Amino acid sequence: MISMxxxxxxxxxxxxxxxxxxxxxxVYLRLSVASKASTLGLVxxxxxxxxxxxxxxxxxxxxxxxxxxxxxAPVAAHMIGRAAYVAGVPVWKETIHDDLKGKYxxxxxxxxxxxxxxxxxQESSMHPPESSNASQGAG
Amino acid sequence: xxLQVFALYGILPLLMVAFLVGCVRMVxxxxxxxxxxxxxxxxxLTAGIICVYAIARGQxxxxxxxxxxxxxxxxxxxxxxxxxxxxxxxxx
Numbered sequence: 001m002i003s004m005x006x007x008x009x010x011x012x013x014x015x016x017x018x019x020x021x022x023x024x025x026x027v028y029l030r031l032s033v034a035s036k037a038s039t040l041g042l043v044x045x046x047x048x049x050x051x052x053x054x055x056x057x058x059x060x061x062x063x064x065x066x067x068x069x070x071x072x073a074p075v076a077a078h079m080i081g082r083a084a085y086v087a088g089v090p091v092w093k094e095t096i097h098d099d100l101k102g103k104y105x106x107x108x109x110x111x112x113x114x115x116x117x118x119x120x121x122q123e124s125s126m127h128p129p130e131s132s133n134a135s136q137g138a139g
Numbered sequence: 140x141x142l143q144v145f146a147l148y149g150i151l152p153l154l155m156v157a158f159l160v161g162c163v164r165m166v167x168x169x170x171x172x173x174x175x176x177x178x179x180x181x182x183x184l185t186a187g188i189i190c191v192y193a194i195a196r197g198q199x200x201x202x203x204x205x206x207x208x209x210x211x212x213x214x215x216x217x218x219x220x221x222x223x224x225x226x227x228x229x230x231x
Contacts, residue, residue, distance in 0.1 A: 004145055007191065011153045014184055018157035021164045021180055027172050030164070034176050038183040042209075045187040049194055049202060052142050058199040065206055069183075072213040076179060079220035084172035087223050 003052035010044030013037045026092035027084045035077035039069055147195040154188050175219045182212030 020033030046065045050058045091098060103112040158181065165177040186205040193201035 003142060003194070007146060007150050007194070010187065011150050011157075014154060014157045014187060015160075017180055018160040018184070021177055022160055022167075027170065027176065030173065031176050034180040038180050042183045042187050042190075045190045046202075046205065049190050049199065052146075052194045053197065053199050055199050058202055061199075061202045061206065065186075065202065065209065068206070068209055072209070073183075076213055076216040076220070079217060080172055080175055080179070080223075083220040083224040084170070087170075087172070089170050089172055 003048040006044050006048035006051065010041045010048065013041030013044065017041060026095070027089050028081055028091065031077055031081050031084075035073055039073040042069055143195050143197065146191050150191050151188065151195070154184060154191065158184050158188075171219075171223055175216060175223070178219070179212060179216050182208060182215075186212075 014037070017034050017037035020037065021030050024030045024033055043066050046062050046069075050056065050062050085100060086104065104110075105112070161177055161181050161184065165174055165181070168174045168177060186208050189201050189205045189208065193199060193205075
């Protein structure tokens with residue numbers, strides 16, 4: 001019975017993610033809906049497996065899946081969102097606040113805090129890969 | 140209604156509906172990052188479908204497939220993100 005409830009709730013979250021991906025107007029909103037809802041839905045579906053099979057041996061594998069999904073899904077979502085913003089995908093026209101607006105150089109793709117001279121040491125250590133990316137993109 | 144019947148005839152069709160609805164955005168998506176987002180969602184959905192099928196068949200060995208699929212989809216997403224970030228301005 002518990003696993004039936006877990007399966008139902010996980011399927012509901014997956015449906016929310018799928019319909020949200022279709023209905024949302026923007027890449028970033030789609031990314032927000034899809035990453036969070038699908039991560040939680042997958043975790044609910046996976047946790048239902050050892051409860052329904054009455055098999056404690058699968059619990060370690062389930063723990064591995066849950067830990068891996070919780071670690072990698074935010075990283076992947078962040079990288080897609082950053083790549084979309086750098087590549088110039090437009091935001092929704094009714095977006096009222098954009099923190100990065102005007103802070104990315106459109107050609108070199110460097111943050112404004114990294115191009116100015118008063119950046120700290122860790123920002124200056126971030127500078128060489130940014131310039132190498134810019135040279136690749138320009139070529 | 141046993142759990143196997145519920146998983147096979149109640150849960151799996153709903154997950155297939157979610158899969159087809161996601162494929163709509165995969166076709167419509169105006170830019171490449173849209174399609175990458177949908178690809179990540181579909182990989183997660185497929186891992187969920189595999190877990191439900193493991194329940195329906197009573198075999199826990201399918202969980203290994205879900206682990207490998209999650210790993211591969213993460214690597215593919217990272218590769219697409221690098222590609223979009225370096226060359227995405229040309230074909231958005």
